[in-house]
Amino acid sequence: MLRRTKKERQRLLSxxxxxxxxxxxxxxxxxxxxxxxxxxxxxxxxxxxxxRERIKDVASxxxxxxxxxxxxDEIIGEIIDIELDNRALSIxxxxxxxxFQRNGIARGHHLFAQANSLAVAVIDDELxxxxxxxxxxxxxxxAGDRVITKAIVIGRDEKSHRTKVxxxxxVNGETVFVGEFDMYRTxxxxxxx
Amino acid sequence: MLRRTKKERQRLLSxxxxxxxxxxxxxxxxxxxxxxxxxxxxxxxxxxxxxRERIKDVASxxxxxxxxxxxxDEIIGEIIDIELDNRALSIxxxxxxxxFQRNGIARGHHLFAQANSLAVAVIDDELxxxxxxxxxxxxxxxAGDRVITKAIVIGRDEKSHRTKVxxxxxVNGETVFVGEFDMYRTxxxxxxx
DNA sequence: CTGATATTAGTACCAAGTGCTAATAACAAC
DNA sequence: GTTGTTATTAGCACTTGGTACTAATATCAG
Numbered sequence: 001m002l003r004r005t006k007k008e009r010q011r012l013l014s015x016x017x018x019x020x021x022x023x024x025x026x027x028x029x030x031x032x033x034x035x036x037x038x039x040x041x042x043x044x045x046x047x048x049x050x051x052r053e054r055i056k057d058v059a060s061x062x063x064x065x066x067x068x069x070x071x072x073d074e075i076i077g078e079i080i081d082i083e084l085d086n087r088a089l090s091i092x093x094x095x096x097x098x099x100f101q102r103n104g105i106a107r108g109h110h111l112f113a114q115a116n117s118l119a120v121a122v123i124d125d126e127l128x129x130x131x132x133x134x135x136x137x138x139x140x141x142x143a144g145d146r147v148i149t150k151a152i153v154i155g156r157d158e159k160s161h162r163t164k165v166x167x168x169x170x171v172n173g174e175t176v177f178v179g180e181f182d183m184y185r186t187x188x189x190x191x192x193x
Numbered sequence: 194m195l196r197r198t199k200k201e202r203q204r205l206l207s208x209x210x211x212x213x214x215x216x217x218x219x220x221x222x223x224x225x226x227x228x229x230x231x232x233x234x235x236x237x238x239x240x241x242x243x244x245r246e247r248i249k250d251v252a253s254x255x256x257x258x259x260x261x262x263x264x265x266d267e268i269i270g271e272i273i274d275i276e277l278d279n280r281a282l283s284i285x286x287x288x289x290x291x292x293f294q295r296n297g298i299a300r301g302h303h304l305f306a307q308a309n310s311l312a313v314a315v316i317d318d319e320l321x322x323x324x325x326x327x328x329x330x331x332x333x334x335x336a337g338d339r340v341i342t343k344a345i346v347i348g349r350d351e352k353s354h355r356t357k358v359x360x361x362x363x364v365n366g367e368t369v370f371v372g373e374f375d376m377y378r379t380x381x382x383x384x385x386x
Numbered sequence: 387c388t389g390a391t392a393t394t395a396g397t398a399c400c401a402a403g404t405g406c407t408a409a410t411a412a413c414a415a416c
Numbered sequence: 417g418t419t420g421t422t423a424t425t426a427g428c429a430c431t432t433g434g435t436a437c438t439a440a441t442a443t444c445a446g
Contacts, residue, residue: 006423022253024402035425040404050403052245052432058252060215106315108304108323116302127293130301132329137322217433228394233435243434245401246387 006011009034010042021054055133084124088151090114094192099143106141111177118151123163131162135179145171161185202227203235205334214247277317278356281344283307292336299334304370311344316356318378324355338364354368354378 009032016031017023025043029036043050049057081089089182092114099106112135141147147169155164161184169177202225209224210216218236222229229240229367236243239328242250305328313321320339334340340362348357362370 022249026402037425037427038423041424044404052248052402055245056215056248059248103320105322107309108326109302109309112309113205113302114366116300116305120300127296127298129298130330133301134327136325140322141199219433229393231393234393237435245433 006185010046011088013039014046014048017048017054020053021058024051028094029084079118079121082122084122085156086121086122086153088118088122090118090121090149092147094143094145094151095140096143104142106143106145108137111137111141111147111169112179113190114147114149115151115169115177115179116181118149119167119181119183122151123152123183123185128163129184130181131136131184132182133179135167135177137177139171139174139176141171141176145176147171147176149177199235199316203239206232206235207239208215210247212239214251215244217244261303270330272311275314278317278349279315279346281311281315283311283314283342285340285342287334287336287338287340289336293316297335299336299338301330304330304334304340304362305372307340307342308344308362308370308372309374311342312358312360312374315344315346315358316376316378320377320379321356322377323374324377325375326372328360330370332364332367332369334364334369338369340364340369 006119013028013032016028024038025036028039032039042048048054078092079088079090081087092110094106094110098110115135116130116133119130148171149167149169152166152168153163154166156162163183163185165181165183167177167179167181168175203371206221206225209221218232221232225232233242241247247363269340271285272283285303287299287303291303302306308328312323312326332346341364342360342362345359346356347359349355354377356378358374358376360370360372360374361368
C-alpha cells in the first residue's frame with residue numbers, strides 16, 4: 001500500500017488546513033511526501049478551497065464582526081437644539097454597526113456616548129467632565145431606530161463646581177434610556193470670558 | 194488642475210482602503226477615474242500593501258488572537274484574562290483620538306465603553322444587556338495612558354435574570370473609574386446548553 | 387517655452403492557484 | 417502473467433492581482 005492510505009492522508013489534510021489555513025499546497029505536498037497535484041486532487045475531493053480563498057474567508061468573517069469603535073467626533077449624535085446651561089437635544093440614528101450581531105440590540109455604550117456627549121455639550125464651559133452618572137437602559141434599541149436625547153440642567157452648585165444634568169432618550173416617543181449626570185466644570189458663574 | 198489634486202485623491206484612497214481592505218486596484222481606478230497604474234503609484238507612495246497582503250493581515254491578526262472562542266469581537270479594549278461568570282480583565286490604550294482637544298482628557302464614554310464591553314463579556318450567556326449602571330469617573334485619564342479594567346461578578350439573582358458586576362479601571366495602579374453594572378441575561382443557571 | 391511633476395501605457399515576471407489531458411504506479415482479481 | 421481499477425504524478429495553458437521597470441505623454445507652474 002501507500003505511505004498511508006489516501007483516506008488517512010485526507011483526514012490529516014483536513015485537520016492540518018483547519019488548524020492553519022495559511023498553508024500552501026506546496027508545503028502540504030512536502031509535509032505529506034506526495035506531489036502538489038495529489039494535494040490538489042485531495043482538496044477537490046474534500047471541497048477545500050485554495051489558500052487565497054481560505055484567507056479571504058478568515059478575513060471577511062472577522063471583518064464583519066469587527067466592532068466599529070466609538071467615532072472620534074466631539075459629539076455622538078447630531079445636536080439639533082441647544083440652550084447653554086439649560087437644555088439640549090440630539091439625534092442619533094442607530095445603524096447595523098452599533099448593535100450586537102447576535103440579537104440586534106444596540107450596545108449600551110453607544111447610547112451612553114450620545115447622552116454623555118450631550119451632557120458635556122450643554123455645559124457652557126471650556127472644560128466639562130463627567131464625574132458620576134447613574135443610568136438605566138429602559139428598553140432595547142435596534143438598528144434603524146432614531147434616538148432622540150434630551151438633556152436638562154437641573155441643578156448647579158457653584159462651590160463644588162458641579163452641575164447636574166438629566167438625560168432622557170426616546171425612540172418614537174418611548175423612553176429607552178434615562179440617566180443623571182454629575183458634571184464638573186472649571187469656571188463658576190460670572191467667571192466666564 | 195486635475196479632477197482632484199493628487200493629495201486629495203491619496204487621502205480618499207487611504208480612507209477607502211482603510212474602510213474596505215478588500216478592494217482591488219482596478220475597482221479603485223474606476224472609482225477615482227484614473228488608471229490602474231496611478232492607483233499603484235499612489236499605494237506605493239502611501240506604503241499601502243497590495244490586496245492579498247491586506248487581506249492576509251486582517252486574517253492573521255484575528256487568527257493570532259488565541260481567545261477566538263470568546264466574544265472578543267464585541268469588545269472595546271483587549272481582553273487579557275477571563276473567567277466566565279466570575280472575573281475578567283481588559284486593557285485599553287488611550288490615544289489622541291479618545292481625548293478632548295481642549296484639555297487632553299479622555300472622553301467619559303470611551304472608559305464607559307471599555308467597562309460596558311467587559312461587563313457584557315464576563316457574563317456566560319448568549320444575550321447579556323446592561324440594564325442599569327452607576328458609575329464614577331474618579332480621576333482624569335489622558336492620551337498614552339493604559340487603562341486596565343477589572344470586572345468582578347458580585348451577585349446573581351436567578352429569578353430576575355440579573356447579574357451584578359463591579360468594574361474598576363486603573364492607570365498605573367491608580368483608580369480612575371469605578372462602576373456597578375446590573376446586567377440582564379436570558380438564561381438562568383443550569384439552563385445553558 | 388522649459389522643467390518638473392503627474393499620469394498613462396506597456397512589458398516581463400511572480401505566486402498560487404484552476405482545468406485539463408495523459409502517463410505511470412500500485413495493487414487486486416482472474 | 418494479464419487485465420482492470422484506483423491512485424499518483426507530470427505537464428501545459430490560463431487566471432488574478434499583483435510587482436518592477438521603462439517609456440511616453442499630459443499637465444501645470446514659473
